[in-house]
Amino acid sequence: xxxxxxxxxxxxxxxxxxxxxxxxxxxxxxxxxxxxxxxxxxxxxxxxxxxxxxxxxxxxxxxxxxxxxxxxxxxxxxxxxxxxxxxxxxxxxxxxxxxxxxxxxxxxxxxxxxxxxxxxxxxxxxxxxxxxxxxxxxxxxxxxxxxxxxxxxxxxxxxxxxxxxxxxxxxxxxxxxxxxxxxxxxxxxxxxxxxxxxxxxxxxxxxxxxxxxxxxxxxxxxxxxxxxxxxxxxxxxxxxxxxxxxxxxxxxxxxxxxxxxxxxxxxxxxxxxxxxxxxxxxxxxxxxxxxxxxxxxxxxxxxxxxxxxx
Ligand SMILES: Nc1ncnc2c1ncn2[C@@H]1O[C@H](COP(=O)(O)OP(=O)(O)OP(=O)(O)O)[C@@H](O)[C@H]1O
Ligand SMILES: [Mg+2]
Numbered sequence: 001x002x003x004x005x006x007x008x009x010x011x012x013x014x015x016x017x018x019x020x021x022x023x024x025x026x027x028x029x030x031x032x033x034x035x036x037x038x039x040x041x042x043x044x045x046x047x048x049x050x051x052x053x054x055x056x057x058x059x060x061x062x063x064x065x066x067x068x069x070x071x072x073x074x075x076x077x078x079x080x081x082x083x084x085x086x087x088x089x090x091x092x093x094x095x096x097x098x099x100x101x102x103x104x105x106x107x108x109x110x111x112x113x114x115x116x117x118x119x120x121x122x123x124x125x126x127x128x129x130x131x132x133x134x135x136x137x138x139x140x141x142x143x144x145x146x147x148x149x150x151x152x153x154x155x156x157x158x159x160x161x162x163x164x165x166x167x168x169x170x171x172x173x174x175x176x177x178x179x180x181x182x183x184x185x186x187x188x189x190x191x192x193x194x195x196x197x198x199x200x201x202x203x204x205x206x207x208x209x210x211x212x213x214x215x216x217x218x219x220x221x222x223x224x225x226x227x228x229x230x231x232x233x234x235x236x237x238x239x240x241x242x243x244x245x246x247x248x249x250x251x252x253x254x255x256x257x258x259x260x261x262x263x264x265x266x267x268x269x270x271x272x273x274x275x276x277x278x279x280x281x282x283x284x285x286x287x288x289x290x291x292x293x294x295x296x297x298x299x300x301x302x303x304x305x306x307x308x309x310x
Contacts, residue, residue: 004029004048004154004185007068012045012054012208019303021208022058023307027187027201032180034199035189038299042208043189044084050187051081058064065300077105080147084158084189086139090132092144094123094142097131098149105150117145137168144175155179157188161195173198193292204295206302216291223294225249226265226274229287230258232279245271249297261293 005027012020020042027033047055050063061068063075074302088097098117102110104234108184118124121141126134131142138174140160144296148154157176162171172197180200196202197216204212204219213220235258242260243251247267252259262268 001031003027003062003189005061005063006170007050007059007063010046010049010059011057012042012049013057015070020049020056020207023205023208023210025050025203025210027185029185030183031200032176032186032188032198034196034202035187035205036191036196036202036295037189037205041206043205044158046186046205047189051079052076070294075137077150078153080150080152080155082143082147082155082157082160082196084144084162088139088143088146089121091130093130094118094127094134094145095127097142098146100151100290101146101184113149116124117149118147121145136171137164137172140164140168140172144172148179153184155184155188157186159189159191161192169195185270186188193290196291201288202291204298206299209302211298211302212294219296220289221290223289223297224263225289225294225297226268227259227261227262227289227293228265228268228284229261230272230275230282230284231256232282234279235282238278242271242275247271248291249300252292257287259287259290259293261289261297263297 002171003026005025008024009022010020010025011018011022023046037043038086039110045054049056050068052075056069064078066075068075092100095114095118099110099113102113106114118127120142123141123145126138131139144160160174174187180186190196201215202213202219203210205279212222214222237250239258247262247264249263250261260272261270272284276284
C-alpha cells in the first residue's frame with residue numbers, strides 16, 4: 001500500500017488547548033478521503049499543517065514521501081491547497097488570476113498551463129470575467145483550476161463546495177473523481193453528507209481527535225448504533241424530552257420520519273415507551289443507521305468523554 005499522507009501524533013496547541021490532539025492520519029494514493037467534523041473540530045488546522053503552512057507542535061511522518069516537517073517547501077510544490085474562504089483576487093479576471101498564480105509557481109509554459117486549466121474546468125467562455133462578479137459555483141471552479149495549475153499530486157480541499165448549489169456541487173465532485181482516476185490523491189473537508197457518500201474513505205474528527213475512520217459502511221457498522229424510525233402526527237413537542245432521555249444519542253427529523261439513535265437497545269426502548277402511550281397512532285419501526293445518525297451520535301458521546309463545546 002502506498003500512502004500519500006502518513007503522519008502520527010500530529011498536534012497543534014492554541015492557548016494551552018490542543019485543537020488538534022495527537023492524530024494519526026494515513027491516506028492512500030489516488031483515493032478520495034472525506035474529512036468531516038463539527039465547526040472548530042480542527043479540520044482546517046490539520047490541513048494547514050499537512051501542506052506546510054502551519055508548524056505543528058508535535059507529530060512526525062511523511063507527505064508524498066517527504067518529511068512533512070523538514071521538507072515543507074518541497075511538499076508545497078506538489079500540493080494543491082484550496083482554502084475554506086475564496087482566496088483569489090476579485091478585481092482580476094479569471095485568466096488574470098490564473099496567470100498570476102502561474103507566475104508565483106514560476107511555471108515554464110505559463111500560457112499553455114493557464115489555457116489547459118481554463119479548458120479543464122470549462123472556464124474559457126468566462127476567461128475575461130472579473131472573479132468578483134462570479135457566482136459561488138464558478139468561483140469554486142476557478143479556485144480548483146488555480147490549485148491544479150502546477151499539476152499537484154495531492155489536493156487538500158477545505159470545504160470547497162460550501163454554499164454551492166447541488167448541480168454545481170455534483171459537477172465539482174465529478175471533476176474530483178476524474179482527478180482521482182488520474183492518480184491524484186484528495187483530502188477534502190465537507191459538512192455535506194451526500195459528499196461524504198462520494199468519498200472512498202472518511203475520517204471524522206471532533207475536539208481535535210479522530211473518532212471514526214473507514215468506508216461509509218465500516219463507520220456505520222463500527223458505530224453499533226441502533227436506530228428507531230418514528231412516524232406520526234404531533235411528534236414535535238415530544239422531541240426535546242426524547243433527546244434528553246438516557247441512552248438517546250441523536251434525534252433527527254428526515255422528512256416525515258424521525259430517527260432516534262443510541263447504542264444501548266434497552267435504554268432506547270425505555271425512552272420510546274412514554275411516547276408510544278401518549279401518541280397511540282405512532283408508527284415505530286427499526287431503521288438502518290445513516291452517516292448523519294452516526295456522526296451526531298459520535299459528537300454526543302464525545303461531549304461526555306472530552307467535555308467542552310465543539
Ligand atoms: N490562529 C488561531 N489561534 C487560536 N485559535 C485558533 C486559531 N486557529 C484556529 N483556532 C481554534 O482551533 C480550533 C479548530 O479550528 P479549525 O479552524 O481547525 O476548525 P475546523 O474544523 O476547520 O472548523 P470549521 O468546520 O468551522 O471550518 C477552533 O476552536 C479555533 O477557534
Ligand atoms: Mg475549517
